[in-house]
Amino acid sequence: MTAAIGAFERMDGRLAVGGIDVERLAARVGSTPFFAYDRALVTQRVAEVRAVLPERVHLHYAVKANPMPALLQHLSGLVDGFDVASGIELRNALDTPTPASRIGFAGPGKSEAEVCQAVASGVVLEVESERELVVARDASVATGIAARVALRVNPDFTVRGSGMRLGGGPQQFGIDSERVPTALATLSDYGLDFQGFHMFAGSQNLRHADICEAQRRTVELAGRLGDAAPGPVRYLNLGGGFGIPYTDRDQPLDLGPIGENLHELMAGAVPKLLPQAQIVVELGRYLVGEAGVYITRVVDRKSSRCKTFLVVDGGMHHQLAASGNFGQVIRRNFPIAVANRIDAEPAGPVTVVGCLCTPLDLLGDNVELPKAGIGDLIALFQAGAYGLTASPTAFLSHPAPLEVVV
Structure with missing residues (x-):
């Protein structure tokens, strides 16, 4: 069984x-x-994750994993925030008690209407390209609200063991890390409200060592990129990538070492490199799958x-x-x-x-x-x-x- x-x-x-x-x-x-x-199983899984996370690390739910409105309402009382990938997901997230300030909107190819929706709502707009910076500027002018912007970064490393890689090499996701300093200068020229960075290098990973390595390298890269930012890094989404077993051959992910790694980062590299940053771990499949x-x-x-x-x-x-x-x-x-x-x-x-x-x-x-x-x-x-x-x-x-x- x-x-x-x-x-x-x-x-x-x-x-x-x-x-x-x-x-x-x-x-x-x-x-x-x-x-x-089963809402009890969802509650139990969130509690298991909370038990290993440092207190200062926020837990977000990736709505794309399952956007059912009743499930979002239940999760809104369990997690610290939501991450959405479309205008409809954003509306559903805003229908919950979760504050707009704790919602991030990521994903390539956002329409101008979606960007405007995000700016007007006050969520963190996770910009995926230089073009989206221009659209965010125009939306800020149109609404009179400075867009709260985090740059989605395509890191210069890949994550081993991930079922699907979303970082490293050529990607439709995010801005290549070597181009981020230029994007940060543009963001500053446009008068946008810089929040920080979002990096998500891979999903469905059952190897804790690979996840830990990705988290360490993400913090290090964000620290380096932050040197070129127009202000302090106040937000860093580490992504997630926690996998679940689908077959008898799969071994469940061991949360313990991941929690230990995050505690070490929060005690060392984070206060040194990103002293004002709110660290976010974003999980979808792992919480509800x-x-x-x-x-x-x-x-x-x-x-x-x-x-x-x-x-x-x-x-x-x-x-x-x-x-x-x-x-x-x-x-x-x-x-x-x-x-x-x-x-x-x-x-x-x-x-x-x-x-x-x-x-x-x-x-x-x-x-x-x-x-x-x-x-x-x-x-x-x-x-x-x-x-x-x-x-x-x-x-x-x-x-x-x-x-x-x-």
Whole structure:
């Protein structure tokens, strides 16, 4: 049994989410498939992170991981701030009690309307290019509000072990570190309110040593770049990159050494190089990924040339990552279970497929599951991040699933 499945409760042999057994929850939601997010597991994960972070380090939630408004409302009482990547995410974040001053807006290709929205809202605009500095200047003039600006830096180093690299080499993200001094001079000429820097070098990393190295190098680089800034560095977003295990081969990330590394930085390099900076760690997937489950119902059981298939009413159009089509080089099964028979013994290998008319719609290949048939509920775990909003919901025009926080 994987750790992901074990994190959830059981009630009378059935999976439970938020203290509600899955069959009752399906009846309460009213239809399958659906995503369910366990608020207690989210709260627990935030507490685990808080326990290792230095008190002076702020914890932000990366909204792109899961922007469901009800989930944001819950997280607003747990984290120090939000980081958004679109105008709609910004509006949803502003609808929570989180102060605008603790919201950062990053991402390449922001529209002029989005930049103006950020300036008028008073959030930290994390500028990704020289062009965005010009747009920020124009928005400041139009609104009469000096844009609160942090430069997103494309560092001159890469992070080993990251599932996706967002820094080092040529990138669409941020301003190359060697060009930052020129950008800082331009920012000063434009009269913008300089806040600091944002550096995010990689995501989905399960190796604490690599994350620690990235944090150390980020602080060092920010200290050097700050020498050319028009004012003190008051904000440094270290990014995150904390990964979660998706398969049995993955080992969970060890938070302890990361916390120790941050304590050392806050006691040494930060007060020396960045004495006025508020340090931010930005996490998305790590806070919510393991608290979510995708529930879908078996609509057919069939045999084809000695292979058994369970056909469900959901599929890759809702949970693309589980199908292996979300950038994975090698497809591996996500944790999967028969939710209404969670403790039953396996009865042999089956292949779980969705309802789409494509062989890509594969949710579990030759997985050992208890005997399941029409009407049974299948649970796909690790579904709390990059699930619904990262999937092609319009593909083949099937209905969209619902989402609930319980």
